[in-house]
Amino acid sequence: MEAVKEAPIPAMDSLTAAMKNNIVPNQEYLLQGSVLDSAVEVLLHRLRGLCDNVDSGPETFHDHEMCFSISNVYFSVHVLCPLHIIINIIFLLGSVTPQPLTLRVRRAIDYLDMPYQLRYIGQPELGDKSRPTILRNSIDVATTPTIVDFLTEMGFRMDFEYILRGYMFRKGRMKITVSKIFKMMVVGKPAPESVDPISQSYLVELSVLAPSNQDAIAEDMRVFAEQLKPLVHLEKVDYKRLTQPPM
Amino acid sequence: MGVTIIQQFPMKENRTGAQIIEFLTKRVNALGAKQCGTFLVDCETYASIPQLGVQRTLHVFHNSEQPASVFAILDNGTGKTVPVVADALFDLLLLKMSSVYTSKKSKVEIRGPRFELNDFVIKIGAININHNVKGIIVEAEYRPCVVFGLCWDMLREFLQGFLGSCVSNIPPHYFQNRMNDIFQPLDTIQQYLDHITIYRKATGILQPFNTTNT
Numbered sequence: 001m002e003a004v005k006e007a008p009i010p011a012m013d014s015l016t017a018a019m020k021n022n023i024v025p026n027q028e029y030l031l032q033g034s035v036l037d038s039a040v041e042v043l044l045h046r047l048r049g050l051c052d053n054v055d056s057g058p059e060t061f062h063d064h065e066m067c068f069s070i071s072n073v074y075f076s077v078h079v080l081c082p083l084h085i086i087i088n089i090i091f092l093l094g095s096v097t098p099q100p101l102t103l104r105v106r107r108a109i110d111y112l113d114m115p116y117q118l119r120y121i122g123q124p125e126l127g128d129k130s131r132p133t134i135l136r137n138s139i140d141v142a143t144t145p146t147i148v149d150f151l152t153e154m155g156f157r158m159d160f161e162y163i164l165r166g167y168m169f170r171k172g173r174m175k176i177t178v179s180k181i182f183k184m185m186v187v188g189k190p191a192p193e194s195v196d197p198i199s200q201s202y203l204v205e206l207s208v209l210a211p212s213n214q215d216a217i218a219e220d221m222r223v224f225a226e227q228l229k230p231l232v233h234l235e236k237v238d239y240k241r242l243t244q245p246p247m
Numbered sequence: 248m249g250v251t252i253i254q255q256f257p258m259k260e261n262r263t264g265a266q267i268i269e270f271l272t273k274r275v276n277a278l279g280a281k282q283c284g285t286f287l288v289d290c291e292t293y294a295s296i297p298q299l300g301v302q303r304t305l306h307v308f309h310n311s312e313q314p315a316s317v318f319a320i321l322d323n324g325t326g327k328t329v330p331v332v333a334d335a336l337f338d339l340l341l342l343k344m345s346s347v348y349t350s351k352k353s354k355v356e357i358r359g360p361r362f363e364l365n366d367f368v369i370k371i372g373a374i375n376i377n378h379n380v381k382g383i384i385v386e387a388e389y390r391p392c393v394v395f396g397l398c399w400d401m402l403r404e405f406l407q408g409f410l411g412s413c414v415s416n417i418p419p420h421y422f423q424n425r426m427n428d429i430f431q432p433l434d435t436i437q438q439y440l441d442h443i444t445i446y447r448k449a450t451g452i453l454q455p456f457n458t459t460n461t
Binding site: 006007008010011012015019024026070071072101103118120139140141142143144146147149150153154155 | 284285286287289295296298299300303305309311314317319321323327329330331332333334335336337338339340343344346347348356358
């Protein structure tokens, strides 16, 4: 018979302790770039040479990602009211409405029995020139497939979905993905005949998921990104500048 | 992992929760069971904010038997429930949702000793709602089998052996459409939720089976 164990610690207490001790991987260091379809083979060849999984070759993946959001204010003005009231309502909402919460659900199409991945990604911090990578909050959770229905019933709305197909490499703690993004012509149907590539390029991402304050890894990433030049230029992509309309 | 059933044990007016646990501990020890630590099941309930329309209720459970998992059961307010089982970091994600789902501040904890007796695991716990003992819950697991319908009769007999006539001859309501399904850890949690709902609805100390079967 087993010896008498210690009393179980409440789950929230052990999570709080893990957060305090900085062992929860909740930060993602990220660099991004892209290559044209015609150049991808050369890049893959280079990565095969540089990365850890030399013998087994790169791991392929084929994922379906859905992006959900929820906002704490949904309103519609049904009656005609004076402009100043509308302005006041908007002003009030503007002062209390935070950004909508966005969550991503990712599932493997090629391995149907794998858990789904639910992911929160925070606002990217670019930092100054001395910081080699983007830093963003990230919470990655494996869940059962019911998560899609669960989020929908919670009040989340699916904003968009897409298919990702590509290769994954490892180099120590770093993860390198080379993937092609496809848009889905039919909602919820990731079948090969109903998807279309969104561009003639591959997205290249170099990332590490780590607990807070592990900035040394960012330097390793910068060095690795240097080794991939000039095949691909991995950079800190500023999303804010991408969303601004051209002047 | 086997089949687990959960049973309420009646509270007696002149006895505290701790006294009943001690009383039942003596009974299972007499059967030859050995105590192997303690267990803890907790539940936190959240409600959606009014701006989201129909009020939805989210129950989030942890079970010391599956310490790396979080169990969440959503009631969409119109009769549909959707469960999800996730990694422990799901709790961190929930904090991000605090602007749309707020805690109802009625924390439930079930804790007490855990025993092993050959193929069985027995847990005797006091159910605390906001730190008030509301009743006693007994969990029995038969580990070699994963189909409820195949071991219900034996589990019932086993429970009746040390709990007496408070154990009904009719299978628990939760299993009536799941007699031949493969049992999963989520099924234990769903049963806990059924019992917690009954305790929450009751006012004061609940005495659903206030009989003299002890």
